Amino acid sequence: MSRTIDEIETITSGGASPVVTYHPVVLDVPGRAVPLALKVSAPANGTDLPVLLLSHGHGASVFLSSLHGYGPLSNYFASEGFVVLQPTHLDSGTLGLREADDPDAPLYARSRAADMRYLVDHLGDIESTVPGLAGRVDHDRIAAAGHSLGGHTTCMLLGMGAQDPATGETLDARIDRVRAGVVLAAPGNGDLADWAAENYPWLRVCDFSTMTTDALVVAGDEDLNPMFSDRLSYRWDSYTQSPGPKSLLMLHGAEHMLGGVSGYDADETTDEDPQRVALLRSVAVAYLRSVLYPGDRSWNDAVAGLASEPTATVEEK
Template sequence: MRCRSVVLATAVALLGVGLAGCSEPTAPTGRPAPDTSPKSATPTPRVPAGKAPATSFAVGVRQLKLNRDGDRPLPVSLWYPAVGPAGGAAKRSVPAAAGRFPVVVFSHGLGARPEDYQVLLTRWAAAGFVVAAPRFPHTGRGGDGNPLDVLNQPADVSYVLSRVLALDATAGDPLRGRLDPDRVAATGHSAGGVTTIGLFTTGRDERLDAGIVFAGTALGVGTAFAGAAAPQLFVHGEADEVVSYAAGKAVFDAVPWPKAMLSLPKGDHGRALLGDGRTLRVVADTTVEFLRWTLYGDPTAKTRLPADATRGNIATLNDRL
């Protein structure tokens, strides 16, 4: 795992160099000044107010074989709330639970796979979200590793989102009638964080109601956030050896919408996202509450979020939601 982490760190560092040649850098080299702007006056997400599920679900997992334009294969892993007792590993192709669930798209990092993040993603599914995670053709494990292809990935995600949402009306599909197309978020780690930022800037997808960026930078996609307000949550390690904390904070500062930044003083580039430890539990609980608030419109989730974020003194929260 250590060797693989070093390879990924080097690859993502090259990603930053490559993208810098395509657009003007948006992150300063030093730690940016604190954000002193007033908190947003927006009290709720743009989705209608509602209540998130109070209990956990069992989790099912299935695969979709998608291909954009015939030359961009995009196999998608789908984790979803399923029938059966909660807890335990995700089960393949089990029936979906009753209800209509928001959709969360997740973009992996350079040289990674959706399965690498399954601990986090199954927790989102257990909380009542359908999670769609594509494996990108060039930046996923087994691809040619071309970092500049990240600039094509926002369009990949929009395509995947369209195809996944179409399942809600597809006769005979196990997720027919189970998806809520009006409650959608984009999330991603590292190169997937760049992809996610791009979905709210140069490749704005207006279907998106919220975003979560793990260890991301705006190099290549910029910080011209556009469209309707969509709350954003940033998660970044202050000891990130690949994408500097300053770079992530600079993007956070540029967001004109309700936003929060979960900072991990001892956090690196995100290895905690790949296992099940104390840090992952704090990140998982905080992101679940953020998604409950932004996608279910649950105001009580917003009130719980600060306590979850600061539990155990593992992280701090800059809350401007």
């Protein structure tokens, strides 16, 4: 018999809080093609709240690739005590800039990383803009998470080296203040298909050897898209090719949307499974708590709970 979502989410401890969402917060960033807009989601109560930078994927849907997407993740993380910052990156379908005459287009990998740095550097401004949030944010506990191209962005913040295809420059976009990451179905390194190499040249080089920040990598063992790579393990290179400490959550039967992380009832989800999403986000919260709060045993408890879970396995190094 399958378990209910509530039963799955007891893998982590702590009760959910009501969530307050405020958007758009609009920041004028010098040199950016358009102002940086973001959504802020936070628990209605509490202080010393950690921060989670959440990066959307590139995706085919217009609004899911923006501050309006990833509700199954952002709402849950906020209900579990995080202040979630969701920027709309320049590659978002809502902005119409994917075909722009810009060497960073269509993925805007450099700009994506710069967006996140700007949010971290202006966290105080964001906090004071959102009604009821001032004085409640812990500026020393910051994590990042992202799905697909957002996972690539997250890896850059954690230390992954990326090569600018226009200049050949190796870009180091690490943010030292980001103490942990959750990498969901990110692009890998090597064995890139010709189509992806031609259309998304930023993905040709992903050097995970320098990605030293703690991370939980989440992958589906049926996430295979020959337009990107015909190697199944491509989507968890960020675990196998990076130094520890790292953890890998393998979701059995999951495809690229990992059960539906990009939006509620999103048509592009070919493997829709609310229980899978519930398990993923519960384990991710447990992981972040244990990294951000030394001595917290949420991750240990989650791993123990997964020992009897047939739909997922954990590997660590």
